[in-house]
Amino acid sequence: MPASQPALFATGDVLLFEDAEGGIRYRPSLVDAATAARWFESLHREAGWRALQREMYERTVDVPRLIASYGLDSPQLPVPVVEALAAVRAVVDAPFDSVGLNLYRDGRDSVAPHNDTLHALAPGQPIALLSLGDVRDMVITPKPGTRGRRIRVPLEPGSLLLMSHASQSTHDHGVPKTRDAVGPRISLAFRVRLPGSDLLRGYRPAS
Numbered sequence: 386m387p388a389s390q391p392a393l394f395a396t397g398d399v400l401l402f403e404d405a406e407g408g409i410r411y412r413p414s415l416v417d418a419a420t421a422a423r424w425f426e427s428l429h430r431e432a433g434w435r436a437l438q439r440e441m442y443e444r445t446v447d448v449p450r451l452i453a454s455y456g457l458d459s460p461q462l463p464v465p466v467v468e469a470l471a472a473v474r475a476v477v478d479a480p481f482d483s484v485g486l487n488l489y490r491d492g493r494d495s496v497a498p499h500n501d502t503l504h505a506l507a508p509g510q511p512i513a514l515l516s517l518g519d520v521r522d523m524v525i526t527p528k529p530g531t532r533g534r535r536i537r538v539p540l541e542p543g544s545l546l547l548m549s550h551a552s553q554s555t556h557d558h559g560v561p562k563t564r565d566a567v568g569p570r571i572s573l574a575f576r577v578r579l580p581g582s583d584l585l586r587g588y589r590p591a592s
């Protein structure tokens with residue numbers, strides 16, 4: 386499917402979709418390659434990675450990637466997450482309080498097209514996705530009734546993808562499996578939770 390041509394802005398930001406809350410935008414280089422590599426190595430080694438399962442269509446399926454999650458007030462917060470949060474906060478004014486980390490070990494790991502769990506997210510607040518490690522494509526697909534086309538964005542190490550809360554109702558996003566020889570990739574998803582909500586509802590440790 387042909388990709389649409391996103392608008393390129395003077396800052397280097399690419400606006401992928403516009404809405405009243407900032408839409409979906411991509412900044413190829415939030416931090417430099419050396420910083421991204423340092424954070425990757427440290428998190429790959431030391432984050433609290435877990436294999437999870439979830440119920441889907443009355444079956445239990447393995448989540449095809451490893452996951453770690455922290456409240457941003459956690460005393461166990463890895464140093465790279467503290468530094469990454471500062472880099473994100475320098476360009477995004479949002480009261481992030483949680484981070485979900487994904488580790489895609491190779492091209493067989495993925496996340497299926499989805500929108501982030503609106504029941505758990507504070508209205509009006511964005512989701513900030515920082516990428517580290519090998520490049521993987523993100524595919525962003527308008528939901529039925531939303532204008533625009535499917536977009537494929539290669540997420541560079543050190544890049545930031547910012548998605549508005551509103552965009553979770555208009556678009557799905559996913560990281561498809563690939564047959565290309567790719568090494569591991571880590572993403573950090575900074576979010577603002579609704580008080581008392583559980584971002585990992587429906588997930589449990591793999592047996």
Ligand SMILES: O=C(O)CCC(=O)C(=O)O
Nearest residue numbers: 485487496514560572574
């Ligand atoms: O790895 C990514 O960039 C996307 C992750 C994602 O969509 C999620 O954690 O909800």
Ligand SMILES: [Fe+2]
Nearest residue numbers: 499500501558
């Ligand atoms: Fe997501």
